[in-house]
Structures are given as structure tokens and as C-alpha cells.
Amino acid sequence: MRADYFVIFSSGITLLMWGLWGFFGKLAIERNMSPVSIFLAEALICLMCAVFVFLFFFRTENFLPWRTSWNIFGFLSGVSLALGLVFYYFALQRGHASLVVPLTSLYPAVTVVLSYAILAERPSLTQWIGLILILIGAFLLLSGPIEGRQDNYR
Helix, strand or coil: CCCCHHHHHHHHHHHHHHHHHHHHHHHHHHCCCCHHHHHHHHHHHHHHHHHHHHHHHCCCCCCCHHHCCCCHHHHHHHHHHHHHHHHHHHHHHHCCHHHHHHHHCCHHHHHHHHHHHHCCCCCCHHHHHHHHHHHHHHHHHHCCCCCCCCCCCC
16 A cells, blocks of 8 residues: 555544544533534534635636536535534533544444445455454453542433
């Protein structure tokens, strides 16, 4: 496999941003911001980012996003993201970030299994072993108590 440094760089930035997202979300909840308010704040920021992307990346007259192909899967992707975010914040509200964030970060396992079953993608043996190790990690996360302050003060 040839290294694509842009992919590696972009993945690294994503990793950092999503790590900060989980941490800041928990801080917001600890400072009495409701899960729904956090979701709405994120939706507003996403809308502002969408305007920026539209103005910055699609400046040519030839490209209008509504003229390109749309399909139900883009809509379903948005619905899945939105519902996942709402339930993520409900989990953070009652649980420890050190447990909720890693457990919800197992979502690629769902993608791998669905891609295997529906899209006929075939991960290598090494990649399957990696997936199994990730699931073992989730089991280990759930195997014992988490010490520290409880989030039952609400």
C-alpha cells in the first residue's frame, strides 16, 4: 500500500478534532449545557461551515451543488449522524467521557461489517484481527468500574 500523505494528514486532523469534540462536549455538559442545546449549537456551527464551504470551494458558475446527483443515502447519512449525536450527548450526560467516547468510537466496526455484507468489500486477515482487537478493547473498557467523580449530580 502506497502512503497517501494527504489522507494520513486529513485522518490525523480528524482524529484530533473528534478527540477535542468528545472532550469539549463533556465539559459543556458538566457546565450544565443540555444535550439538546449542544446538538443545536453544533448544527448551527455546521450550517455556518456549510456556507463557508459553498462560498469558498464552489465559486465557479459551472458548479452548483443542487445540479449534481443527490440520493437517499446522503439523507440517511445525515439522519444517522444527527440521531447519533443526540444519543451520544445523552450518554455523556449520564456517563464518564473516558467510557462513552471510546465506546461510541467503535462505530467503524459497524461500517466494516456492513461494507463486507452489502458492498462485498473484503478486508484482509490482518484487518479482521484489528477489528477483533478493537472489540476486545471495548470488552475490557466495560469490564471494571471507573474511578472518580460520578455524574449523578443532576
